[in-house]
Amino acid sequence: MKKKTGLETGDLGRLEKSLDPDSRTDSQAGSNGHERLFHKISEVSDITGLEAYVLRYWESEFPILRPQKSRGGQRIYQKKDIETILKIKHMLYEKGFTIAGARKVLAARNGEPSETAARPISKEFIYRLRGELAEILRILSSHDKHSA
Numbered sequence: 001m002k003k004k005t006g007l008e009t010g011d012l013g014r015l016e017k018s019l020d021p022d023s024r025t026d027s028q029a030g031s032n033g034h035e036r037l038f039h040k041i042s043e044v045s046d047i048t049g050l051e052a053y054v055l056r057y058w059e060s061e062f063p064i065l066r067p068q069k070s071r072g073g074q075r076i077y078q079k080k081d082i083e084t085i086l087k088i089k090h091m092l093y094e095k096g097f098t099i100a101g102a103r104k105v106l107a108a109r110n111g112e113p114s115e116t117a118a119r120p121i122s123k124e125f126i127y128r129l130r131g132e133l134a135e136i137l138r139i140l141s142s143h144d145k146h147s148a
Contacts, residue, residue: 038076
C-alpha cells in the first residue's frame with residue numbers, strides 16, 4: 001500500500017467532495033440527505049489519508065485540535081477540525097515543519113500568544129537588572145585597573 005506523505009492534490013478535493021451534500025453516499029449523508037455536521041474518526045481517516053492513530057496522536061500535540069466526543073466516547077470531527085488536520089498534514093509532510101513549529105504557526109494564526117511573545121516588564125525587574133549591570137560594570141572596571 002502506498003503511504004501518503006503530503007497534502008496531495010486529491011486531499012482538498014476529497015474533503016470538498018465529502019462535505020458536498022450532492023456527492024455523498026447514504027452512509028456519509030445525514031438521514032435527510034443534507035451535509036452531516038460531524039464525522040467519525042474512520043471517515044476523517046479516509047478523507048485525509050491519515051491513519052486513525054496519527055489523528056489521535058495529533059490531538060495530544062496540537063491544542064487547537066480537540067474534536068468533541070459523543071455520549072459513547074467516540075470522537076466526532078467537524079469541518080473545521082478536518083481543515084485543521086489538512087493544514088497540519090501539509091505543514092509536517094510538505095513543508096518539513098516539526099510538530100513544535102507547526103504548533104506555533106497554528107497558535108499564531110489563531111491569535112494565541114506564543115511562548116516567545118514579549119511579556120510586560122515590571123519596574124522592579126528593570127531596577128534589579130540595572131543594579132546587576134552596574135555591579136558587572138564595577139567588577140570589569142576594577143579588573144581593568146588591576147591588569148594595567
